Amino acid sequence: DSGVTQTPKHLITATGQRVTLRCSPRSGDLSVYWYQQSLDQGLQFLIHYYNGEERAKGNILERFSAQQFPDLHSELNLSSLELGDSALYFCASSQPPNYNEQFFGPGTRLTVL
Amino acid sequence: SQQGEEDPQALSIQEGENATMNCSYKTSINNLQWYRQNSGRGLVHLILIRSNEREKHSGRLRVTLDTSKKSSSLLITASRAADTASYFCATDRADKLIFGTGTRLQVFP
Numbered sequence: 367d368s369g370v371t372q373t374p375k376h377l378i379t380a381t382g383q384r385v386t387l388r389c390s391p392r393s394g395d396l397s398v399y400w401y402q403q404s405l406d407q408g409l410q411f412l413i414h415y416y417n418g419e420e421r422a423k424g425n426i427l428e429r430f431s432a433q434q435f436p437d438l439h440s441e442l443n444l445s446s447l448e449l450g451d452s453a454l455y456f457c458a459s460s461q462p463p464n465y466n467e468q469f470f471g472p473g474t475r476l477t478v479l
Numbered sequence: 480s481q482q483g484e485e486d487p488q489a490l491s492i493q494e495g496e497n498a499t500m501n502c503s504y505k506t507s508i509n510n511l512q513w514y515r516q517n518s519g520r521g522l523v524h525l526i527l528i529r530s531n532e533r534e535k536h537s538g539r540l541r542v543t544l545d546t547s548k549k550s551s552s553l554l555i556t557a558s559r560a561a562d563t564a565s566y567f568c569a570t571d572r573a574d575k576l577i578f579g580t581g582t583r584l585q586v587f588p
Contacts, residue, residue: 368521399575409567409578422574456521458576466510466571470522 369393370459370471378477384445387474391438391459397421398440399460399468400432404453415440447478485568489583498555500582502568503548509571511544513553516565516581525553525566558586 369392377385391398400412402425411424415434426432429447434440444451454475458468486501504511510529514522528535528544528551535542541554555562563586569576 368523370521397574401576408580411575411577414574416574424575454519458522464527465574466576467512467524467527468576469524470514472521473519475519 368469368471370457370469372455372457372471372474374474375472376475376477378479379447380479381447381449383447383478384443385447385476387442387444387455387457387476389440389442389457389459389471391440391457392461392469395459395461395469396438397460397462397465397468398434398438399458400426400440400442401456401458401470402453403456403473404450407453409456412442444476447476449478452476452478485566485579485582487582488580489585491585491587492558494558494560494586494588496558496586498558498562498584498586500553500566500584502551502553502579504551504568504570504579505549506570506572508546511542511551512569512571512576513540513542513551514567514569514578516567518564522567555584558584560586560588562586 371390396417403409412426414422432442454473456473458470460468512527513525539556565581567581568579
């Protein structure tokens with residue numbers, strides 16, 4: 367158990383809908399990262415938040431957004447969902463100075479029908 | 480885009496044998512890490528090796544790093560059926576991890 371929690375575990379929804387994925391980092395970790403894992407793209411970095419502020423963006427679509435709240439939990443919002451958004455979404459957390467030693471949550475499996 | 484490529488893509492061995500996986504990457508790195516992923520589950524951090532290190536051990540795991548060749552290898556000794564999983568290398572670039580394509584390891588009892 368990494369100490370990172372994600373909810374829900376599974377999410378099935380229809381095209382065009384909007385969903386919110388939630389992540390709670392390990393106690394004391396200020397950084398939260400979101401990744402997407404799909405069969406065709408592999409594991410891709412989406413976005414990084416540090417103590418409430420966006421630090422880096424990767425291959426994140428404009429239909430996707432994220433935020434980190436004062437209690438350090440984070441949410442990833444996916445809107446206007448398409449079939450191709452079906453994937454595993456992971457969040458990870460870390461703390462300085464080892465900010466790149468990231469600990470991953472169990473993931474949320476999103477299925478868009 | 481993915482930084483690393485892993486080789487082989489898939490590996491099947493018997494329990495007790497050693498498993499070696501290789502990772503090649505494209506740009507200079509600060510650290511390289513290896514992660515394990517059981518089928519459809521979260522990634523488990525295995526080991527981190529810094530760019531100024533050449534070899535690191537953790538239990539049955541041995542990682543080597545050759546920055547001149549931009550490559551790393553992960554050796555699992557005396558494998559067990561429970562080692563069956565996908566293994567990914569990851570390099571860091573500006574606060575994010577860039578993952579390789581992964582090696583699927585199957586260990587038969």
